[in-house]
Amino acid sequence: MRTRFRRLVVAAVALLTASTALQAAAAEHPSGQDHPSHGDLSAVIRYTEYGIPHIVAKNYADLGFGTGWAQAADQVCLLADGFVTVRGERSRYFGPDAATDRSLSSASDNLSSDLYFRGVRQTRTVEKLLTEPAPGGPSRQVKDMLHGFAAGYNAWLAQNRITDPACQGKPWVRPVSSTDVAARFYAIVILGGQGGSVDEITGAQPPTGATAPGAKVDAKALIKSVRERSASADMGSNAVAFSGATTANGRGLLLGNPHYPWQGGRRFWQSQQTIPGELDVAGGSLLGSPVVSIGYNSRVAWSHTVATGVPFSLTRLTLDPADPTVYLVDGKREPMTKRTVTVAVQDGAPLTRTQWWTRYGPVVADPKGDPPLPWTATTAYALNDPNAANFRFADTSLGFAKARSTADVLTSLDRHQGLPWVNTVAADSAGHSLYTQSQVLPRITDDLAARCSTDLGKLTYPQAGLAVLDGSRGDCAIGSDPNAVQPGIFGPARMPTLKDAPYAENSNDSAWLANTDRPLTGYERIFGDVGTPRSLRTRGAIEDVAAMAERGGLTVRDLQKQQFANRAPAGALAAADAAKACAALPGGTATASNGKAVDVSEACKVLASWDRTMDTDSRGALFFDRFWRKLTAAVPAGRLWKVPFSAADPVHTPNTLDTALPGFTTALADAVAELRGSGTPLDARLGDHQYVLRGGERLAVPGGSNRLGVWNVIEPTWDAASGAYTQVPFGSSHLQAVGWDGSGCPVARTLLTYSQSSNPNSPHYSDQTRLLSGGKWVTARFCEKDVLSSPALRVLRVSEHR
16 A cells, blocks of 8 residues: 555656646746647646546647547547548548448448548648638637647557557558648538538539439428438437526536447547646547537536537529539529549549539439439539538637636637537536527528528428528528628527526427527527427426426536436336226237237236336336337327327427327237347346447446437447347437536536447446446546546656657
8 A cells, every 4th residue: 555655646746747847838938829849749648547638738739739649549540540531541441332430421431431521632621721810710729739639649659559459550540630630620510511411412413314304302301301310310419507596506517418429430538638827628529629529627517419400501503404514693604613533442443533513512412312302404402511611610619618607608609600510508607507509500591591492492491491592593692690700600699599597408409498487489490490399308308407406406416316317208108008008908919010919918017117217227118118119110209199299388298198099009019029039028127138248248228219208318229139239329428417616626527438448458448338337427537636636647748759
């Protein structure tokens, strides 16, 4: 024990010496933040429990360096794979026909991905954005962090041996440039627009004589496509901020629960970033990002939820009858821009393809694509994505990191206007709460849509928020707000915003019911809808947080309980009625979809006794989950309930399961037959059949599907043969429950559900996943005294040269 204590003291002294030196350097050379050294970048990284790095640097370039180094140490293979993507080199290393993991775009195969990202490189899109003066472009600090991140990543590669079998010894793991880092960040920004339509951009080709007479657009398919983008299966979130009026000490509280992929390039990674006297923030960064994406500091905490705003619009092009690559604006011919892109291919000759671009954006065409649109002899469609001109996300986040209040959070949003597809929920130590849908959207007002929508747009805009404008009319061009930093987007005054409500909550529905007592209305349709049914998750979340606010006296512990309550609103609404109807079936049997009679009498008892949660110890949760999936797949949402939706009572309607529907008994029978077929008891513990494998260890995973309305979303992969969910590709990710007690140190509990590293040889491959399995949290170490007292403290000074 004495030896261990002595080591800790020595490490602490070394750390304090390094920290003091950094503070002195920052004081002596404040301009160093704008003029980083070249070839001599360095940082101090202090590791605490669960491999969480606390990075201390004297300027932004050094901070980026330490962040790039530490991310590479944990996630070099995922980072390298992403850099291959944004350099447009996937076909070169992995073959053109192989599928992508869709982390950085919707491209279905490597060739499509490369054609798009090579085009971005060829036109120097990112490089041009980097030269834009702030606030329209990135600040000097962000540029320094990008430069530093690339240098840190490269230094780690040069000085360390890769142990992750996913990329060990692979030729595609190479040094990167700051442009590579910026391009990876850019890919995240455009996911909701161009990045979500890569196949349709790279595959769009003008009609030939044989295909010229075109099919009409399927409006229903287009509306469905947009709605499915909004309810993407691999992007979601919950977040709630409580004001001081509801808390035990009058200070704010924040619970952030983003639902993101557990694998691939959109994982979060934890750290604390410190420049003494300048910046001190902790939280989760999306991989490849030099800044904290979701986090907290000594005064403020924030999280994001995926917003309902449609971040793109479509323009219908009226084509010249003599040439389908020429469109007409106010009767004048305007040729499309032909973008020819060549991609290197593994074991083959380079492939060259053509893309077509217009003043409105790229032409998108594929009748079966996303969006599903044809290119005929008379008509084509262009996609307008304002985020394609947005490199302000990083500065917006950096502004949050420096914020001292929710007012400062709004100031950063107003100044930089850089969030592409998310809402912001925040709280501060003074007791303020905030919700705002401040995101970059095409400036489609309801008036513009009324004047300029095509026949297709008259259907898609009111139903899905997607504008389809008439591109043949110059007076239908998208305008600009006077306080917008970028042409063609809304300014800050247009954003739905709620300040200082007792609670402000979002679970990926529109801004309307961020607080049911203070509903938000009056925003343009492109932001989202009003007066429509909410998801089961939103309804359950509002019930929970409204009750918490009403009870009052809240602490961080209450936030932790909410995260892992695992209540299933679908069960609360339907299980009792289902059990009753099941018990009334003649002979206790129901007919399955294959026509066979199934004894379901045991299922009736299981449903009746289930505790309506998705805890790992819950019995009946697995059966209800399988039953509910089958029922909702067969019966449209509007027909499930006897009591229809009412805008006057949106949290409690619709309700009362219609058990007379033919699909009800079929779903019961199919669920029973499925579990029995795999030898799974109907009352099996959920944790025995919902788990992940880490190094041969089976870790039970609590939580449930969005279909069930569970706050703690887990979207696992079903293995019918074993009757179990054996992997989790998506779900709760970087969790944070944050408050303040007046000490100057935030009271924070965090959890990175899938752990810090995807390297199976890392000690931090599964340690936090093991905590998740037990519903436990990490006690965050933010202040210096807490970092220094960590029993796991390890101090590392890193630099470009050994």
